[in-house]
Amino acid sequence: xxxxxxxxxxxxxxxxxxxxxxxxxxxxxxxxxxxxxxxxxxxxxxxxxxxxxxxxxxxxxxxxxxxxxxxxxxxxxxxxxxxxxxxxxxxxxxxxxxxxxxxxxxxxxxxxxxxxxxxxxxxxxxxxxxxxxxxxxxxxxxxxxxxxxxxxxxxxxxxxxxxxxxxxxxxxxxxxxxxxxxxxxxxxxxxxxxxxxxxxxxxxxxxxxxxxxxxxxxxxxxxxxxxxxxxxxxxxxxxxxxxxxxxxxxxxxxxxxxxxxxxxxxxxxxxxxxxxxxxxxxxxxxxxxxxxxxxxxxxxxxxxxxxxxxxxxxxxxxxxxxxxxxxxxxxxxxxxxxxxxxxxxxxxxxxxxxxxxxxxxxxxxxxxxxxxxxxxxxxxxxxxxxxxxxxxxxxxxxxxxxxxxxxxxxxxxxxxxxxxxxxxxxxxxxxxxxxxxxxxxxxxxxxxxxxxxxxxxxxxxxxxxxxxxxxxxxxxxxxxxxxxxxxxxxxxxxxxxxxxxxxxxxxxxxxxxxxxxxxxxxxxxxxxxxxxxxxxxxxxxxxxxxxxxxxxxxxxxxxxxxxxxxxxxxxxxxxxxxxxxxxxxxxxxxxxxxxxxxxxxxxxxxxxxxxxxxxxxxxxxxxxxxxxxxxxxxxxxxxxxxxxxxxxxxx
Amino acid sequence: xxxxxxxxxxxxxxxxxxxxxxxxxxxxxxxxxxxxxxxxxxxxxxxxxxxxxxxxxxxxxxxxxxxxxxxxxxxxxxxxxxxxxxxxxxxxxxxxxxxxxxxxxxxxxxxxxxxxxxxxxxxxxxxxxxxxxxxxxxxxxxxxxxxxxxxxxxxxxxxxxxxxxxxxxxxxxxxxxxxxxxxxxxxxxxxxxxxxxxxxxxxxxxxxxxxxxxxxxxxxxxxxxxxxxxxxxxxxxxx
Ligand SMILES: Cc1cc2nc3c(=O)[nH]c(=O)nc-3n(C[C@H](O)[C@H](O)[C@H](O)COP(=O)(O)OP(=O)(O)OC[C@H]3O[C@@H](n4cnc5c(N)ncnc54)[C@H](O)[C@@H]3O)c2cc1C
Ligand code: SF4
Ligand code: SF4
Ligand code: FES
Numbered sequence: 001x002x003x004x005x006x007x008x009x010x011x012x013x014x015x016x017x018x019x020x021x022x023x024x025x026x027x028x029x030x031x032x033x034x035x036x037x038x039x040x041x042x043x044x045x046x047x048x049x050x051x052x053x054x055x056x057x058x059x060x061x062x063x064x065x066x067x068x069x070x071x072x073x074x075x076x077x078x079x080x081x082x083x084x085x086x087x088x089x090x091x092x093x094x095x096x097x098x099x100x101x102x103x104x105x106x107x108x109x110x111x112x113x114x115x116x117x118x119x120x121x122x123x124x125x126x127x128x129x130x131x132x133x134x135x136x137x138x139x140x141x142x143x144x145x146x147x148x149x150x151x152x153x154x155x156x157x158x159x160x161x162x163x164x165x166x167x168x169x170x171x172x173x174x175x176x177x178x179x180x181x182x183x184x185x186x187x188x189x190x191x192x193x194x195x196x197x198x199x200x201x202x203x204x205x206x207x208x209x210x211x212x213x214x215x216x217x218x219x220x221x222x223x224x225x226x227x228x229x230x231x232x233x234x235x236x237x238x239x240x241x242x243x244x245x246x247x248x249x250x251x252x253x254x255x256x257x258x259x260x261x262x263x264x265x266x267x268x269x270x271x272x273x274x275x276x277x278x279x280x281x282x283x284x285x286x287x288x289x290x291x292x293x294x295x296x297x298x299x300x301x302x303x304x305x306x307x308x309x310x311x312x313x314x315x316x317x318x319x320x321x322x323x324x325x326x327x328x329x330x331x332x333x334x335x336x337x338x339x340x341x342x343x344x345x346x347x348x349x350x351x352x353x354x355x356x357x358x359x360x361x362x363x364x365x366x367x368x369x370x371x372x373x374x375x376x377x378x379x380x381x382x383x384x385x386x387x388x389x390x391x392x393x394x395x396x397x398x399x400x401x402x403x404x405x406x407x408x409x410x411x412x413x414x415x416x417x418x419x420x421x422x423x424x425x426x427x428x429x430x431x432x433x434x435x436x437x438x439x440x441x442x443x444x445x446x447x448x449x450x451x452x453x454x455x456x457x458x459x460x461x462x463x464x465x466x467x468x469x470x471x472x473x474x475x476x477x478x479x480x481x482x483x484x485x486x487x488x489x490x491x492x493x494x495x496x497x498x499x500x501x502x503x504x505x506x507x508x509x510x511x512x513x514x515x516x517x518x519x520x521x522x523x524x525x526x527x528x529x530x531x532x533x534x535x536x537x538x539x540x541x542x543x544x545x546x547x548x549x550x551x552x553x554x555x556x557x558x559x560x561x562x563x564x565x566x567x568x569x570x571x572x573x574x575x576x577x578x579x580x581x582x583x584x585x586x587x588x589x590x591x592x593x594x595x596x597x598x599x600x601x602x603x604x605x606x607x608x609x610x611x612x613x614x615x616x617x618x619x620x621x622x623x624x625x626x627x628x629x630x631x632x633x634x635x636x637x638x639x640x641x642x643x644x645x646x647x648x649x650x651x
Numbered sequence: 652x653x654x655x656x657x658x659x660x661x662x663x664x665x666x667x668x669x670x671x672x673x674x675x676x677x678x679x680x681x682x683x684x685x686x687x688x689x690x691x692x693x694x695x696x697x698x699x700x701x702x703x704x705x706x707x708x709x710x711x712x713x714x715x716x717x718x719x720x721x722x723x724x725x726x727x728x729x730x731x732x733x734x735x736x737x738x739x740x741x742x743x744x745x746x747x748x749x750x751x752x753x754x755x756x757x758x759x760x761x762x763x764x765x766x767x768x769x770x771x772x773x774x775x776x777x778x779x780x781x782x783x784x785x786x787x788x789x790x791x792x793x794x795x796x797x798x799x800x801x802x803x804x805x806x807x808x809x810x811x812x813x814x815x816x817x818x819x820x821x822x823x824x825x826x827x828x829x830x831x832x833x834x835x836x837x838x839x840x841x842x843x844x845x846x847x848x849x850x851x852x853x854x855x856x857x858x859x860x861x862x863x864x865x866x867x868x869x870x871x872x873x874x875x876x877x878x879x880x881x882x883x884x885x886x887x888x889x890x
Contacts, residue, residue: 041713042721042760042796050718099780104772105792105835107784115781136789140718144792144831147764154769160761161753188759216716253685254692254734258716342716465706510707512671515754517709 001458001511003185005192005451010036010157011433012426013182014201015164015225018046019418020398020425021203022146023100027426028201029155033433036195038162038184040204040220043150047205047217047399049143052338053135054120054412055419058094061119061130067091072585073128074410076593078368079547080563080584081238081406089375090404090413090420097419098133104145104152108133121626124411126288132412138338142415161188161515164224165454165523167200167232168446169391177233178436179393180443183450185523190514192454194447198436199393199429202229202371203422206399207242210528210535211364211482212474213257215245222524223531225400229371230534234391235381235569237402237580238369240539241548243409244483246292248363250308255346257363259339261313263287265332268619269317269608272296273357274304280311283604286597288408293362294550297484300361301552310361317608319354321616327623329354334627362483368409368548369538370402372567377401377425378432381569383580393436395429397421406565406582407547457519462506466521469500469507473528481536486553493536497529530570537575538566559590660687665738667700668745669708669755675745680704682738693733693744694722697756709755720795723747723867724756730799732867749801751813763798766818766825770849771832778837787875788834791827799867800824806857821853823864823872829853830876833883847887850880 011033014025022044025037039046059065070091075082098117102108111118117133124132135141150156163185169177179200184193207223208214214221226236247261266284272295274280281287281295296311306312318328332354333340343352350356372390374380377397379390398418405413476496480489504526509518542549544557563582568575584590607615663682668675682696683703691699694712701708713719715734722733725745738744750758800823801807807822832838832846858881863873870876 041719042711043764045713045719045721045796050714050716102780105831105837107788107792107835107837110781110783117781137793138718140795141789141792143796144794147796148772151764151768152772158761161759188753188761216714216718218713218719219715220713252689254695254715467701467706471702508706512754515709515757516707517754518707521707 001513002455003190003192003451003458003513005194005448007194007196008036009196010034011197012036012199012201012429013038013195013197014203014426015039016046016203016205016398016400017041017044017146017150017158018048018203018205018398019101019142019146019415020400020422021201022149023097023419023422024201024203024397024426024429025156025158026149027423028430031427031430033430035156036197037150037156037158038164039158039160040163041218042160043158044143044147045218046143047221048146048415048418049139050216050218051139051142051415053138053141053415054124054132055098055135055415056094056127056131056410056412057098057117057119057133057416058091058131060117060133061123065129065131069129070094070131074404074413076585076589077126077408077410078406079408079559080582081241081547081565083375083403084583085375086403089424090417093420093423094416097423098416100423101142101145101419104148106135106141106145108135126408126410127412159186162186162193163520163523164204164228166450167228167394168450169232170443170446176388177391179391181447183447183454185454185519187515187520192451194444194451196443198433199395201377201425201429202394202396202400203398203425204400206367207531208364208366210473210477210532212471212478213248213361214364215248216258217365220524222528224524224527225396226367226370226534227527227530229379229394229396229400230530230568230570232391232394233569234379234394235372235567236369236534237372237567238406238538238565239367239402239535239568240542240566241368241405241407242364242535243289243366243368243548244293244362245365246289246296246362247313247358247360249342249346250306250310250359250361252346255342258342258346259336259363260343260358260360261332261339262336263289263292265335265339266313266315267318267328267331268604268622269321270313270315271608273312273314274299275306275312276304277312278304282608283601284313286600286604290408290548290550293483294545296360296362297482297550298552301484306359308359308361310359312357313360314357315354316357321612321619323616324619324623327620327627331623331627364478364482366409366414367399368402368405368407370400371396373401373403375424376428377421378428383578385580393432395425397425407549457509457522458513458516459511460505460507460509462508464503464507466507466518466525469503470521470525470528473500473525473532477532481532481539484550484552485539486551487540490536490540493532497533497536501529534568534575537577538568541566541577541579559594560587659740660684663691663696663738663740665696665741666743667697667705667708668743669705670746670752671754677743678705690737693724693726693731693736693738696738696744697733709753709757711757717868718795720797723797723799730802730867732797732799747798747801749807749812750798760798762812762818763822763824766821766853767828767849771828771846772842778839780837782836784836785834788831788836790870790875791831791834793868794824794827794866794870795868796824797867798824800864800872802865804864805861806854809854809857819854820857821850821855823866823876825853826850826855826880827870827872827876830880833879844887847880847883851884855880855884
């Protein structure tokens with residue numbers, strides 16, 4: 001059996017229909033480009049749709065929330081790894097980009113006072129200002145708006161159940177590469193699409209499926225964005241920076257990895273304990289996700305982990321406090337309704353009432369690095385980050401792109417990222433295509449060769465199955481490329497990858513042409529392996545702990561040391577890695593930040609060690625204060641686990 | 652004397668109906684419980700089947716948490732969201748009956764959205780975006796697009812679902828999308844009128860003799876979608 005090749009021609013190909021893909025397609029189409037949008041999941045089914053639906057809108061909370069304030073906030077939170085041009089673009093566009101999503105039906109609560117979208121009552125996720133706007137029905141509300149943006153008129157062609165397999169480029173003079181199109185497996189129709197186009201927007205999301213456990217991100221997050229772009233020759237940035245959420249569930253199996261809480265919901269008296277009930281981290285509510293994950297995994301490393309390889313989150317002291325205990329419970333339930341819902345379904349009554357300890361463990365969530373682009377989402381490369389050293393015609397937006405978050409992502413920023421950079425990518429891709437003349441017939445050969453490779457897989461005999469090997473990759477990545485790493489493990493990962501790649505030829509693939517699950521699993525497995533290889537190389541280069549990347553065998557990288565990003569790309573049969581110096585925030589600002597942090601930790605410890613009667617009154621007052629403000633906020637439900645609340649320091 | 656059926660502590664027997672090239676093939680599958688009291692969801696069963704017995708089993712899923720809406724299958728003939736539906740002894744899992752099956756438990760979904768292509772929101776028309784939407788609007792936008800409501804819908808049943816042609820007749824989901832426009836405070840009057848006309852064109856009159864649709868996640872489709880559309884359509888007819 002053979003899969004037939006079908007030729008298509010468009011100005012712009014958009015891959016993915018989450019927030020970034022939908023915004024990109026709509027904008028490119030408005031700019032007059034002919035657009036094809038393909039997606040492996042049904043239209044708009046994506047991380048965007050299943051998110052908690054909280055979006056950053058600059059100045060929604062206070063008039064003094066300047067573009068500089070927001071951009072600087074992202075810089076500092078990301079350990080000075082983010083690209084200043086990209087954080088500035090984010091700050092500049094956030095309001096306008098968000099309004100464009102609103103034009104497609106997203107309806108936030110409007111403040112009676114400002115007559116503008118009403119942000120949550122307190123700054124979240126390490127934000128210095130109130131600017132995070134919640135939405136009824138969480139991400140599902142964004143899902144509808146994105147769906148509307150594609151379906152509303154007949155200009156954008158879209159195809160569901162289509163897997164991007166490879167991007168096709170052509171070498172031009174002086175070693176520059178340009179896009180000529182892409183090869184896509186249309187599983188629904190049982191066809192291979194050869195899409196000839198001058199611009200491709202990669203908006204195909206993240207890589208959390210490289211791991212198990214993972215939070216409730218989509219199954220299709222198999223690193224396709226990174227692997228496919230890198231195979232085409234693109235550079236990737238900060239690929240060691242993956243965000244693990246610390247407080248995820250360990251059992252029952254159907255709930256494993258799903259979110260139970262965030263650092264902030266541990267509240268004033270919450271602590272982490274090892275299996276012997278010894279405190280391993282206090283002041284949990286002030287900690288970052290990365291710090292909590294690291295503490296848990298260090299205990300597991302030393303053999304002090306709990307039965308299911310985690311630690312205990314102890315919030316019993318909050319609950320026991322005679323006066324403030326009841327406030328704590330409503331704070332916990334109200335802050336992350338859907339995560340608490342997971343807890344209620346998965347844990348015993350005593351546990352969910354915080355009268356007993358929660359067994360928790362970290363779970364993979366978000367890739368902060370990605371395809372190296374400039375603020376207009378164009379692929380760039382080389383030490384100076386120039387367009388002519390990237391791939392001409394390649395654009396990336398959303399989780400697929402790197403450079404916005406660096407070592408840490410602030411809560412509620414990704415949905416805005418999708419809108420801002422989706423729109424920028426759409427605009428610039430349309431302009432790029434306009435400037436490029438038609439294709440010549442010679443290029444067809446490049447497509448046919450790729451299609452031949454796919455067809456040679458159909459009916460491949462073997463004793464192995466890609467779906468099963470995927471599970472071994474998840475295990476390997478968790479153990480050796482996971483929340484805690486060292487040189488030995490990272491080298492093990494690399495060895496595992498090269499061994500597994502050799503097994504690919506022994507994978508059995510059926511003869512079916514339509515929806516060949518074995519073939520789909522094969523492509524995804526290949527992408528997982530390529531992505532893991534790129535990540536492992538970046539992780540070896542970053543020789544210390546920073547943000548989402550924790551090295552057990554190296555010291556912490558101080559905020560005061562010279563910041564650099566890692567750049568990886570495929571080179572021959574291997575991966576090439578370099579360091580890219582980044583601009584450092586002024587020392588004065590850094591010192592202020594550090595001092596404030598230390599003061600908070602100290603304050604938290606003093607409070608925890610006070611006699612109960614004293615601290616109970618303090619806590620009661622504090623809870624009353626935040627709850628009163630919270631009353632005015634909208635209930636965010638139903639929706640999924642809040643995962644983007646980040647290191648919120650709202651208490 | 653009654654025989655008390657004792658639940659097996661280790662296994663759960665189910666039938667998974669696979670599908671290829673137009674033919675159904677039921678496969679008996681013994682789900683191995685991961686602990687004695689486990690009550691696995693349908694998605695757990697499918698994942699384990701893929702891991703152990705049917706490596707290339709095709710089924711849709713995404714979030715594992717009843718949000719993405721893509722994992723809907725039929726359990727004993729009724730549409731269920733696989734990631735949050737407990738499976739019992741002897742249950743039969745198969746593709747949804749209301750849409751064409753591609754492979755195994757995967758159905759073709761996109762013809763539902765294509766039905767509305769070019770027929771919804773065109774723009775906010777410069778209207779003020781800073782207005783609050785009603786609770787009813789938000790109830791409608793809680794739809795996760797799982798298509799459970801296609802089951803037993805006389806309107807949807809009028810379509811030849813296997814055909815490549817555009818589905819001529821509507822379904823509860825499409826009507827919900829149209830009613831969302833009617834409920835949206837930002838929609839212009841002409842957009843609202845348009846939406847109602849579209850609903851009529853999709854065969855809204857069939858709903859007159861129908862006891863009403865059922866939503867997989869509990870949206871009041873009859874009270875908040877179908878009845879209001881019929882009321883508005885009648886009003887316009889009388890004018
Ligand atoms: C549970 C959860 C809660 C979250 N909460 C928030 C929040 O409150 N606020 C916030 O800002 N962020 C939040 N996030 C993060 C945020 O949702 C995502 O980072 C963001 O939505 C990513 O958008 P995207 O468009 O880049 O990718 P996605 O929305 O993931 O879309 C990817 C698209 O690409 C398609 N695709 C993938 N691979 C291929 C391929 N090979 N071929 C064709 N198509 C492909 C997929 O089908 C999909 O359509 C949350 C995430 C999760 C998982
Ligand atoms: S209306 Fe209900 S049943 Fe129908 S698609 Fe939406 S959520 Fe599913
Ligand atoms: S009321 Fe209309 S849409 Fe609902 S099930 Fe009946 S015919 Fe279908
Ligand atoms: S997997 Fe997303 S709703 Fe079931």
